[in-house]
Amino acid sequence: MQEKKKEGLIRHVGFSFHSTPEELEEILNAHPQVEFVQLQINYADWENPAVQSRQCYETARRHGKPVIIMEPVKGGMLATPPESVAEILKMAEPEHSVASWAVRFAADLEGVITVLSGMSNIAQMKDNLSYMKEFHGLADSQKETLAQAQEELKKIPLIPCTTCNYCAKVCPMNIGISGSFTAMNYLTLYRDRGMAKHQEEWLVGGHGQKHADECIKCGKCEEACPQHIKIRENLEKVKESLLCHAV
Ligand code: SF4
Ligand code: SF4
Structure with missing residues (x-):
């Protein structure tokens, strides 16, 4: 890539990243010439141990790298967040879409050069343009509203898996435990069984692991498990919710 850059075929070299802040640190130490990092950042995943948005963002910024944000609306899920969260956002600004809060949260972060928001139709594009065309950052009251939304999300009982994968090292059946729990948490939060099932297939089967029913x-x-999770019980729930239902 550096050669292509010298030839003038590439202007800026960067990469998108889906792993831990520790690994990002290692990569940025080894490749200081990288010019930007693309990260999955949204207000729901900011402190999510499975994504570690905040820590990855802070790592990139500590290295002085501009950030491009992907998944600001979490694949569309934050356009229809859990009802209690949507209520907080709607009450604060009835005139703005719920999705707009997710995009504005991302755009407000210091050092962000682009927020990539996938749009499926003209109405979504018009909505995005309505608040991003002249976006000058969030006011303190708006940040407070988003903090309330994040707090509300925390109240939803999720499996407290940090994806440390210590369990995977000892499982004789190679069960995709953390992937199963990530998908289950997704189902609890967004009630989208099709997407959760898809996620389970990718995180478990797609990574060569066995499903919860084995x-x-x-x-x-x-x-x-350092989190003392009742793994067997929760794998049963995964089986019932994601492996036994036709979508
Ligand atoms: S209980 Fe199930 S998931 Fe846990 S180690 Fe045994 S086979 Fe693996
Ligand atoms: S050891 Fe516990 S916290 Fe770590 S990945 Fe397994 S279930 Fe999750």
Whole structure:
């Protein structure tokens, strides 16, 4: 890429990133010439241990890298967040769409050069343009509204899996435990079974692991889990909710 840059075929070199802040740190230390980083950032994943948006963002900024944001609306999910969250946003600004809060949260972060928002139709594009054309940042009261929305999200009972994958190291069946739980949390939050099922297929089967219904209930994973999660019980729920239902 650096050669192509010298030839004038590439103007700026950067990369999109889907892993831990530790790994990002390592990459940026090894490749200081990189000019930007593209990260998955949205207000729902800001402190999500499975995504670590905030820590990845802070790592990129510590290295002085401009950030491009992907998934600001979390694949469209933050256009229809849990009802209690939507209520907070609607009450604060009835004239603005719920999705607009997600895009504005991303655009407000210091050092962001672009927010990539996938749009499926002209109405969504018009909505995006209505508040981003002359966006000058969020007011303190708007930041407070988003903080309330984040707090509301935290009240929704999720499986507290941090995707540390210690369990995976001891599971004799190679069950995709953390992937199953990420998909289950997705279902709890966004009630979209089709998407959650798709996520489970990708995170588990797509990574060469076995599905929750192949667990032999030996319990070894629970001894290794620092979060003391009742893994067997939760895998049963995954089985019932994501593996037994036709979509
Ligand atoms: S209980 Fe299931 S998931 Fe846990 S280690 Fe045993 S086979 Fe793997
Ligand atoms: S050990 Fe516990 S917290 Fe870590 S990935 Fe497994 S279930 Fe999640």
